[in-house]
Amino acid sequence: MTDTPAIGSESSSLLASPSEDRGFLLTEQANPASDQLDQLSTDALVDLFIDEDRRPQEAVFAVRKALSQAVDAIAERLQGTGRLFYLGAGTSGRLGVLDAAECPPTFCSPPELVQGILAGGAPALLRSSEGLEDLESAAVADLQERGFCSDDCLVGIAAGGTTPYVRGGLRYAKELGALTIAMACVPSEQAPLPCNIDVRLLTGPELLTGSTRLKAGTATKMALNILSTGVMVRLGKVYGNRMVDVAASNSKLVDRSVRILRDLLGLKREAALSLLERAQGSVKRALCMGSCDLKADAADALLEAHGADLRAALTSQGLSLPIQG
Numbered sequence: 001m002t003d004t005p006a007i008g009s010e011s012s013s014l015l016a017s018p019s020e021d022r023g024f025l026l027t028e029q030a031n032p033a034s035d036q037l038d039q040l041s042t043d044a045l046v047d048l049f050i051d052e053d054r055r056p057q058e059a060v061f062a063v064r065k066a067l068s069q070a071v072d073a074i075a076e077r078l079q080g081t082g083r084l085f086y087l088g089a090g091t092s093g094r095l096g097v098l099d100a101a102e103c104p105p106t107f108c109s110p111p112e113l114v115q116g117i118l119a120g121g122a123p124a125l126l127r128s129s130e131g132l133e134d135l136e137s138a139a140v141a142d143l144q145e146r147g148f149c150s151d152d153c154l155v156g157i158a159a160g161g162t163t164p165y166v167r168g169g170l171r172y173a174k175e176l177g178a179l180t181i182a183m184a185c186v187p188s189e190q191a192p193l194p195c196n197i198d199v200r201l202l203t204g205p206e207l208l209t210g211s212t213r214l215k216a217g218t219a220t221k222m223a224l225n226i227l228s229t230g231v232m233v234r235l236g237k238v239y240g241n242r243m244v245d246v247a248a249s250n251s252k253l254v255d256r257s258v259r260i261l262r263d264l265l266g267l268k269r270e271a272a273l274s275l276l277e278r279a280q281g282s283v284k285r286a287l288c289m290g291s292c293d294l295k296a297d298a299a300d301a302l303l304e305a306h307g308a309d310l311r312a313a314l315t316s317q318g319l320s321l322p323i324q325g
Contacts, residue, residue, distance in 0.1 A: 028209070063201060080151060089119035092183075097125065100114045109237070138165055156181070183220060244287060258276060
């Protein structure tokens with residue numbers, strides 16, 4: 001038996017005050033395909049979810065132009081002094097934090113370059129604190145605490161497009177002259193957001209009505225994957241399809257680094273590991289050392305002269321590396 005949670009003073013206050021009817025939002029509408037969800041066999045339920053989960057990919061495909069525009073605009077700012085921030089509440093905010101957290105180990109980017117800001121901070125990662133999303137001013141305070149400025153980029157993520165926390169953050173960023181990107185799963189006419197680039201992932205009503213951690217969350221994660229990876233590619237952190245800025249910080253990543261050196265330089269595993277050690281764990285430095293027959297300091301100087309872009313550095317020496325499958 002599950003106890004019914006007591007309604008505290010904050011919840012009582014919310015119940016006593018008039019609230020906005022959000023039933024018109026695409027993400028809040030009921031999906032007729034699941035109107036008998038609780039009566040389906042388990043096999044039928046699983047099949048239904050799998051069938052519906054084709055929609056996130058279709059939704060991402062439909063906004064490919066906006067995503068392309070966002071990648072180029074973010075990369076341009078990050079090539080200067082700008083940073084990228086994800087801002088959201090609940091599932092949307094957690095997805096932003098997840099994407100930001102994956103950038104340093106994947107691309108060896110400084111932790112401050114891509115940051116995720118979640119309403120409620122770190123405690124909200126593990127425990128729901130959705131009430132905090134109702135405060136527009138909280139987003140402004142959170143951005144100011146990070147020193148957010150006009151050089152930076154803000155991706156405001158709100159599945160239903162009405163989250164005051166996200167709306168307040170986007171408005172503040174836009175007023176500063178920062179690059180603002182809205183990411184929502186409802187049409188703009190249902191929930192307009194202040195932004196320079198509007199990304200609308202229209203995944204339709206959820207099988208569990210209003211549960212945007214489902215299709216909306218899947219589409220959002222897909223879009224963020226494209227956004228951050230595309231930006232890092234444009235910043236020269238990828239050669240071919242290899243993550244040449246990977247940080248060799250554990251056994252798995254050391255192995256991946258060694259295989260990159262083996263594949264691109266044609267080295268045996270032992271020689272690749274030795275080169276990686278001489279390059280102090282930096283794959284990009286090791287590739288530059290191995291292909292140009294340089295010591296670490298000279299490889300660093302060559303890379304620095306070409307904005308840390310390995311392909312540009314090698315091209316300047318009349319070199320390129322073969323990409324093998």
